Structure formats: C-alpha cells, structure tokens
Amino acid sequence: MxxxxxxxxxxxxxxxxxxxxxxxxVLQYQGRVYYTALRMLHNHxxxxxxxxxxxxxVWRQIHTLKKGVKVYSWLYRITVNTCLDRLxxxxxxxxxxxxxxxxxSMPLWNLESNPREALREVMWxxxxxxxxxxxxxxxxxxxxxxxxxxxxxxxxxxxxxRPLGTIKASLHHAVQRLRAELPKEDWAPARxxxxxxxxxxxxxx
Amino acid sequence: xKLSREQVRKLFVEYLYxxxxxxxxxxxxxxxxxxxxxxxxxxxxxxxxxxxxAATREAPPGNPTAGLLQRINYELDSRPGIYRRGRRxxxxxxxxxxxxxxxxxxxxxxxxxxxxxxHPARVPEPGPRPGxxxxxxxxxxxxxxxxxxxSDDAGSIEGFQERQQQIQAIEQELDGVVDSxxxxxxxxxxxWPASASQD
Numbered sequence: 109m110x111x112x113x114x115x116x117x118x119x120x121x122x123x124x125x126x127x128x129x130x131x132x133x134v135l136q137y138q139g140r141v142y143y144t145a146l147r148m149l150h151n152h153x154x155x156x157x158x159x160x161x162x163x164x165x166v167w168r169q170i171h172t173l174k175k176g177v178k179v180y181s182w183l184y185r186i187t188v189n190t191c192l193d194r195l196x197x198x199x200x201x202x203x204x205x206x207x208x209x210x211x212x213s214m215p216l217w218n219l220e221s222n223p224r225e226a227l228r229e230v231m232w233x234x235x236x237x238x239x240x241x242x243x244x245x246x247x248x249x250x251x252x253x254x255x256x257x258x259x260x261x262x263x264x265x266x267x268x269x270r271p272l273g274t275i276k277a278s279l280h281h282a283v284q285r286l287r288a289e290l291p292k293e294d295w296a297p298a299r300x301x302x303x304x305x306x307x308x309x310x311x312x313x
Numbered sequence: 314x315k316l317s318r319e320q321v322r323k324l325f326v327e328y329l330y331x332x333x334x335x336x337x338x339x340x341x342x343x344x345x346x347x348x349x350x351x352x353x354x355x356x357x358x359x360x361x362x363x364x365x366x367a368a369t370r371e372a373p374p375g376n377p378t379a380g381l382l383q384r385i386n387y388e389l390d391s392r393p394g395i396y397r398r399g400r401r402x403x404x405x406x407x408x409x410x411x412x413x414x415x416x417x418x419x420x421x422x423x424x425x426x427x428x429x430x431x432h433p434a435r436v437p438e439p440g441p442r443p444g445x446x447x448x449x450x451x452x453x454x455x456x457x458x459x460x461x462x463x464s465d466d467a468g469s470i471e472g473f474q475e476r477q478q479q480i481q482a483i484e485q486e487l488d489g490v491v492d493s494x495x496x497x498x499x500x501x502x503x504x505w506p507a508s509a510s511q512d
Contacts, residue, residue: 134385135382232364
C-alpha cells in the first residue's frame with residue numbers, strides 16, 4: 109500500500125501532465141482495476157479493455173479529482189462505471205461470448221490428477237461463475253468489491269455514492285441469491301468460517 | 314438487549330464479513346450458541362462464501378495485465394487530440410458536441426421539409442380551409458404551406474395563377490355588390506325587430 113503523501117504527490121505530478129508519474133500510477137493500480145473488471149465482466153479481453161478505458165479516463169479527468177479524495181476509491185468508481193457501461197452495451201447488443209477458459213483455469217490436461225475429478229471441478233467452477241453472472245449488475249459490483257477486493261462496506265458506499273444501508277441490503281440480497289443459485293451439493297456447509305477467513309486474509313488477488 | 318432470530322438472520326452477511334461493532338458481534342456469537350438452527354443456517358452462508366472464494370480466486374495463467382501499460386501509452390500517443398486534458402479541453406469538447414447536435418437538428422428539419430416538398434401526395438389532408446387571402450402564402454414551398462393551400466397543385470405556378478384568377482373574380486364580384494344601387498328594402502339601423510324597439 110502506498111502512503112497517502114506519496115500518493116498525493118503522484119497525483120499532483122499526473123495532474124501536471126507527467127507521463128512517467130502516470131505510468132507509475134498505472135503499474136500501481138493495474139492489478140486491482142483488472143481484477144475488479146474481470147470479476148465484473150467474466151472475460152479477460154473485456155477486462156483488459158475496461159482497464160485501459162478506466163486509466164485513459166483517469167488521465168483525461170484527473171483535474172476533476174478533488175483534494176482529500178482517495179485515489180483508489182476514485183479509481184474504483186471509474187472502473188465500476190466503465191464495467192457497468194460495458195455490461196449495458198453487451199446487454200443491448202446481446203453478444204454471446206465463447207465459453208471462457210481464462211477466468212476458470214482448466215486443469216484437464218494435468219495427467220497427474222484424476223480426469224473425472226478435474227472435470228467435476230471445472231463444472232463446479234463454471235456453475236459458480238454462472239451464478240455470479242446472473243447477479244444484477246449493481247449487486248455484483250457490491251459483492252465483487254466486498255468479497256474479492258476486500259473493501260469495507262463504508263468504502264463501497266463512498267465509491268458508489270450510495271447510503272450504507274443500501275449497500276448492506278444489496279450485499280445481503282446478493283449472497284442470498286448466490287445461495288439460491290448454487291446447488292447445495294456444490295458447497296458443503298462449513299463447520300466454521302476459518303478456512304474462508306484464512307483465504308480472505310491472504311489479501312486481494 | 315436480546316436479539317431475535319430474524320434480527321440475527323438479517324445480520325448474517327455483515328457478521329461473516331466482520332462489519333459489525335464488537336459488542337454486536339459478541340451478541341450474535343452468544344445467540345448462535347443458543348440457537349442451533351440459526352447456526353446451521355449461518356454455516357450454509359459460510360459454505361457459499363467458501364465455494365465462491367475457492368472457485369473464483371484463481372487468476373488467469375501468466376501475467377494477465379502484461380502489456381496494459383503499453384496499450385495505454387500507445388493509445389495516448391496515437392490520438393493526442395482525444396486525450397487532451399484540463400477544463401478548457403473539456404469545455405471545448407462540450408461546445409463541439411453542442412454545435413454538432415444543433416447542426417444535426419437543423420439538418421433533420423431541412424431534410425424533413427425537403428421530403429414534404431417532394432412527396433406532396435403523402436401529406437395528410439389539411440384542416441379547415443382558411444380564406445383566399447392566405448392562399449398565395451402557400452407558394453413559398455415546404456411543409457409550412459400545406460395548412461394554407463386550396464388545391465393539390467397550389468404549389469405549382471399554374472395553381473398559383475389559377476388561385477390569383479379566383480381571387481380576382483371574387484374581388485370583382487364584391488366590387489359589383491358594393492357598386493350596385495341600394496335595394497328597396499330599408500336598411501335596419503339596429504338589429505332588433507321594429508316591434509321590439511317600440512316596446
């Protein structure tokens with residue numbers, strides 16, 4: 109994590125048109141932006157395009173960034189809006205994408221593992237992805253930011269400019285919907301949440 | 314204050330994400346120890362989150378963001394005009410968009426007018442006919458004339474001349490009425506009948 113003062117200095121340089129500082133900003137945040145877009149759009153190419161669009165918007169609109177606003181929260185807002193625009197465009201044009209092989213890695217060629225087990229795992233992952241895809245875009249944004257980007261609900265409310273209560277309710281509905289979408293055999297009820305917490309503590313991708 | 318089952322169920326997600334204040338977390342923990350049904354439901358939620366986590370946390374193979382910076386730089390270098398920055402650039406972009414919209418609207422009006430000029434037969438029947446005085450205005454052309462015309466060919470020169478002749482004929486007729494000697498009938502000085510005025 110970058111220190112606040114360093115971040116401010118970087119933004120100030122980008123504001124003045126320093127391309128090197130902008131490159132640093134891109135390198136610093138490209139992972140977060142890309143993974144947010146990937147979870148939203150479920151496609152590597154779309155996620156890359158959305159990330160590119162988001163950073164170009166940052167370059168063009170950096171003068172609108174108010175002092176005191178955190179860069180990453182502003183960047184998340186731009187990324188989320190770019191992804192929502194893309195989803196709307198996709199919905200309007202109804203483009204049917206080919207089955208994905210990038211979000212879900214396919215371990216079928218791994219001869220060491222049992223092929224049947226591997227296939228079952230792939231199918232399960234696909235079902236999870238489908239369930240995520242079915243979420244309404246706004247619920248998906250909130251779920252992705254909370255679950256995968258590990259942002260606090262208050263931060264999400266700030267990013268999306270929505271009341272905290274709305275964010276809480278949307279997240280609750282999203283999880284309930286996912287629970288209803290996924291067949292019960294796909295998720296064994298956990299005895300405790302330590303395993304999930306442990307993975308969660310590893311940080312964002 | 315003791316929480317009810319419904320209240321606890323509503324707080325499941327926040328509890329799992331540890332988004333509640335510590336006292337509320339403790340209250341829920343205590344409640345869950347006493348209510349095995351509620352605990353089982355929470356474990357289900359936890360299972361769903363585990364499943365989602367395990368299934369989607371994997372990244373695409375390799376470095377997925379490799380080349381992103383190059384793509385952005387290429388875009389910025391190849392189209393500098395589009396990515397001009399600052400409030401001035403933003404204002405000029407907006408002005409340009411406004412000018413383009415106005416031009417588009419004017420062009421659309423012109424095209425619609427042209428279409429009406431070229432397809433007079435498709436024009437719906439005009440409303441009530443105005444007096445002949447206005448008919449010659451219709452010769453200006455375009456869809457604006459249609460409420461004023463008297464005949465299908467009023468837009469043509471022949472039609473215009475015909476209308477002029479009609480107007481002249483009406484005017485001559487009117488002249489004849491004015492010039493003719495007064496009839497033997499007395500002209501009433503007021504609209505009431507004579508008997509009424511006597512009363």
